[in-house]
Amino acid sequence: MTVRIGEAFQAGLGWRGIFWTVVGIAWAWTPLARGEPPQILFDLPAVVAARDVNASSPSAAGQKLVEIKLELSSLHRGGKDEDLEYYFIRVAGWQTPLSIVDYLPKTQHEALTSPVSVQDSTEQSYSLGITLAGKYELVSVTGPTIGVGGKRSSCVKYDRLPPLETVAASGTLARGSELFVKLRATPRHKLEGSRQLALVVQVPSDWRGQVLRVDCEAVGLRRGIVSTLDQTVVCGKKTLLVAVYLEGDSLGQQQAVQFAARQAARDGGSEPPAARNSLPRWTLRLPLAEPATR
DSSP: OOOOHHHHHHTTOHHHHHHHHHHHHHHHHOGGGSBOOOEEEEEOOSEEEEEEOTTTSOOSTTEEEEEEEEEEEEEEESSOGGGEEEEEEEEEESSSOOOEEEEESOOEEEEOSOOEEEEEEEEEEEEEEEOTTSOEEEOOSOOSOEEEEEEEEEEEEEEEOOOEEEEEEEEEETTTTEEEEEEEOBTTBOOOEEEEEEEEEEEETTOOEEEEEEEEEEEEEEBOSSGGGOEEEEEEEEEEEEEEEETTOHHHHHHHHHHHHHHHHHHTTOOOOSOGGGSOOOOOOOOOOOOOOO
16 A cells, blocks of 8 residues: 555654655665675585594593594675674584583683773862961962962873673583584674684594584674664574594594485485474484404
8 A cells, every 4th residue: 555645744644654654665675775694604524533632631441532623614695794793603412412521712802992091180279379368378269369379280191901802602511512612703803714613522432433413503684774673683504414433443434424425415415404403313323343353
């Protein structure tokens, strides 16, 4: 239904109502008037080798420690970099839970501004004179006096450290079985490109490999015609499976590659479901091969 401005004003909407009517029409019918959020693509290697670090960090009997490094890549397609707010990455075991001992990156705070210069000034004025009564007094008001005056001032300058802001936050969830990393975008801290995540997990001594699930999410701003209409939206989301094998285990590597190939054929090159809760619970894991007899 078309509403003429003159009729809208006569109907009692007033200029404010007419303004918001025009804003609503522009919002609904002019997509170019809105700033589209960034579009983020995530990627991870399908197969990763884990390094045995038990020699440098001994673990409990029947257990060992392995280090898993994940090379996360992100690509910005469309939108403005300044509209990207943060990444949220979550790493967990696909079938069996992890026992996380250590991880990187750690929570990091950074000063996003330069030191603040502060100047404190103090000034004191006084005068000594003879009042009409013929007495010597310290006076602070103007009047018919005869005498001398003076002034004393001091100035102190110093730099105050700027406040620290969190650019990376990390920790564990689900009683230490999941790792989360939240990376914030700042003018000095760009997120596009490749970055490394690492975790040390405790596994059984006969561990040969495992499948990890990595959930990646990017959050940004969709700009409105005015700043009050800005919206925080998810501008990139992907769930990736990573087959992990023990470094130096050729049979484990072969099985991990075969698993990745079967998974790629199953996905057909398409994006996995966006919602974590909708992902099927697999019971498949890398089979454990019997160690070769020397």
